[in-house]
Amino acid sequence: MKIRILGCSGGIGARQRTTAILVDDDILIDAGTGLGDLSLEDVGKLRHIFLTHAHLDHVAGLPMLVDTVFDQRLGSPLEIYTQTETIQALRDHVFNGVIWPDFTRLPDADDPVIRFNEIVAGDRIGVDDREFLAVAVEHAVPTVGFLVRSGEFHVGFSGDTGANTTLWEALNAVPRLDALIVDVSFPNAQRPLAVHSGHYCPATLAEDLASLRHPSPIWLTAMKPGYEAQILEEVRAVLPGREVRRLMDGDELLL
Numbered sequence: 315m316k317i318r319i320l321g322c323s324g325g326i327g328a329r330q331r332t333t334a335i336l337v338d339d340d341i342l343i344d345a346g347t348g349l350g351d352l353s354l355e356d357v358g359k360l361r362h363i364f365l366t367h368a369h370l371d372h373v374a375g376l377p378m379l380v381d382t383v384f385d386q387r388l389g390s391p392l393e394i395y396t397q398t399e400t401i402q403a404l405r406d407h408v409f410n411g412v413i414w415p416d417f418t419r420l421p422d423a424d425d426p427v428i429r430f431n432e433i434v435a436g437d438r439i440g441v442d443d444r445e446f447l448a449v450a451v452e453h454a455v456p457t458v459g460f461l462v463r464s465g466e467f468h469v470g471f472s473g474d475t476g477a478n479t480t481l482w483e484a485l486n487a488v489p490r491l492d493a494l495i496v497d498v499s500f501p502n503a504q505r506p507l508a509v510h511s512g513h514y515c516p517a518t519l520a521e522d523l524a525s526l527r528h529p530s531p532i533w534l535t536a537m538k539p540g541y542e543a544q545i546l547e548e549v550r551a552v553l554p555g556r557e558v559r560r561l562m563d564g565d566e567l568l569l
């Protein structure tokens with residue numbers, strides 16, 4: 315399994331893209347602006363999209379992606395897996411015939427470009443030899459993280475989240491964890507804002523990470539532009555001995 319980070323920033327700026335993670339060449343986790351760096355050929359290989367939640371930085375690339383693959387369909391829709399609330403938000407506010415066409419009914423309802431698949435936390439969705447476990451997390455809107463398994467390897471992606479117990483229980487339940495990609499959007503000085511908006515700051519992450527039994531490397535994501543160095547320094551200060559690094563656009567993980 316190959317994981318390639320197309321975008322992992324909490325905002326945009328020079329060469330910064332929002333969340334989109336490519337798994338091998340056919341699966342996306344989230345569809346932020348990082349999608350825009352995929353070649354037309356690579357866009358055409360996408361078959362499955364797992365969405366953590368409806369926030370714009372995680373879905374902003376989806377409407378244009380759908381438009382691009384309109385002529386490249388391989389006889390089946392692009393399958394989108396996410397919670398009911400996220401599907402409803404996309405139907406109401408994006409694919410509503412005003413902001414963007416309803417591609418779940420185009421070119422016709424029996425042969426659409428995209429198809430929504432409702433999932434709930436706890437569901438395991440298999441795509442060939444890869445499995446995605448949806449894990450409930452705590453954010454401002456209904457959100458799931460994903461625990462991705464390929465063979466014996468596991469990678470966790472928190473999605474956007476603040477303090478919770480469910481993610482850590484799910485991670486502790488697998489025999490090994492090869493990497494954890496986790497949201498740390500704000501520095502400690504903005505802890506009230508982080509708590510209010512459903513994100514970790516270094517201090518709250520360290521409190522929850524204490525329950526993780528795996529010595530996995532921690533990759534920090536979704537950091538607000540301009541605060542990356544400060545957040546990284548603060549996380550390393552509260553997690554001595556733990557491998558902690560800043561996730562970067564273009565990073566690749568081979569498992």
Ligand SMILES: [Zn+2]
Nearest residue numbers: 367369453474
């Ligand atoms: Zn969010």
